[in-house]
Amino acid sequence: MSLLEVRQLSMRFGGVQALERVSFTVAEGKIIGLMGANGAGKTTLFSLIAGNERPSSGEILFENQSLAGLRPDQVCRRGVARTFQVVRPFAGLTVIENVTTAALFGMRRYRDRAQARDAAAAVLQELELGDRAEALAGSLTLSGQKRLEVARALATGARLVLLDEVMAGLTPMEVEAMLLTLRTLHRTRGLTLVVIEHVMRALMQLSDEILVLHSGRLIAQGEPPAVASDPEVLRLYFGEAA
Ligand SMILES: Nc1ncnc2c1ncn2[C@@H]1O[C@H](COP(=O)(O)OP(=O)(O)O)[C@@H](O)[C@H]1O
Numbered sequence: 001m002s003l004l005e006v007r008q009l010s011m012r013f014g015g016v017q018a019l020e021r022v023s024f025t026v027a028e029g030k031i032i033g034l035m036g037a038n039g040a041g042k043t044t045l046f047s048l049i050a051g052n053e054r055p056s057s058g059e060i061l062f063e064n065q066s067l068a069g070l071r072p073d074q075v076c077r078r079g080v081a082r083t084f085q086v087v088r089p090f091a092g093l094t095v096i097e098n099v100t101t102a103a104l105f106g107m108r109r110y111r112d113r114a115q116a117r118d119a120a121a122a123v124l125q126e127l128e129l130g131d132r133a134e135a136l137a138g139s140l141t142l143s144g145q146k147r148l149e150v151a152r153a154l155a156t157g158a159r160l161v162l163l164d165e166v167m168a169g170l171t172p173m174e175v176e177a178m179l180l181t182l183r184t185l186h187r188t189r190g191l192t193l194v195v196i197e198h199v200m201r202a203l204m205q206l207s208d209e210i211l212v213l214h215s216g217r218l219i220a221q222g223e224p225p226a227v228a229s230d231p232e233v234l235r236l237y238f239g240e241a242a
């Protein structure tokens with residue numbers, strides 16, 4: 001069954017066609033990699049799915065139900081969470097308070113704040129942030145802040161998690177560690193992931209399927225080896241010589 005279905009999705013910002021008739025499906029339990037140069041429309045696609053922006057036209061279905069007109073909190077309670085490319089923690093709250101807030105905001109109905117806090121503590125362990133729980137979110141390193149973004153998305157209880165460049169700016173070792181964490185989360189929680197990433201090698205390793213956006217159009221989709229040898233992708237990524 002497809003968990004997410006995007007049909008003929010278009011988005012225009014003034015004179016900019018950020019997305020043009022983009023269609024694809026995401027099967028439950030898969031990891032989908034989303035590639036494309038800066039300005040290709042990747043973040044816009046997440047904003048439309050998560051309800052942060054309204055599409056100019058087209059449809060988005062989650063579990064066969066339209067998400068049209070829903071606010072971000074309503075989309076979140078259906079089971080879809082996103083991270084933000086530019087991290088947005090409540091810098092003045094502790095790490096665990098940030099995650100507890102997400103748990104209370106999300107789809108899980110915790111009995112009380114204490115129960116939500118226990119759930120948040122468990123998520124922090126999974127993200128290897130357990131020992132930073134009482135630190136202020138604003139004091140984390142970039143890698144820590146990216147992990148906190150993932151923790152907040154997970155704590156909502158979402159089944160579909162949209163990760164926007166959670167490996168950008170990290171050292172190669174931190175990228176490897178994040179990949180390992182994402183694989184573990186995918187396996188243990190049975191999550192479906194859509195992952196935007198510029199580190200192509202990392203994305204190819206992680207993903208079951210790759211989507212490539214270029215100037216708002218979906219120009220390639222398929223298994224990583226097929227996309228890596230697609231003539232149009234090669235031309236765009238490696239120049240005419242390829
Ligand atoms: N809120 C907005 N207002 C106006 N233009 C926007 C807005 N968000 C994105 N855009 C434009 O849409 C295009 C796609 O942007 P974006 O989705 O952020 O690309 P990506 O994440 O692939 O780098 C860009 O040309 C960008 O400038």
Ligand SMILES: [Mg+2]
Pocket residue numbers: 042043044085
């Ligand atoms: Mg982006």
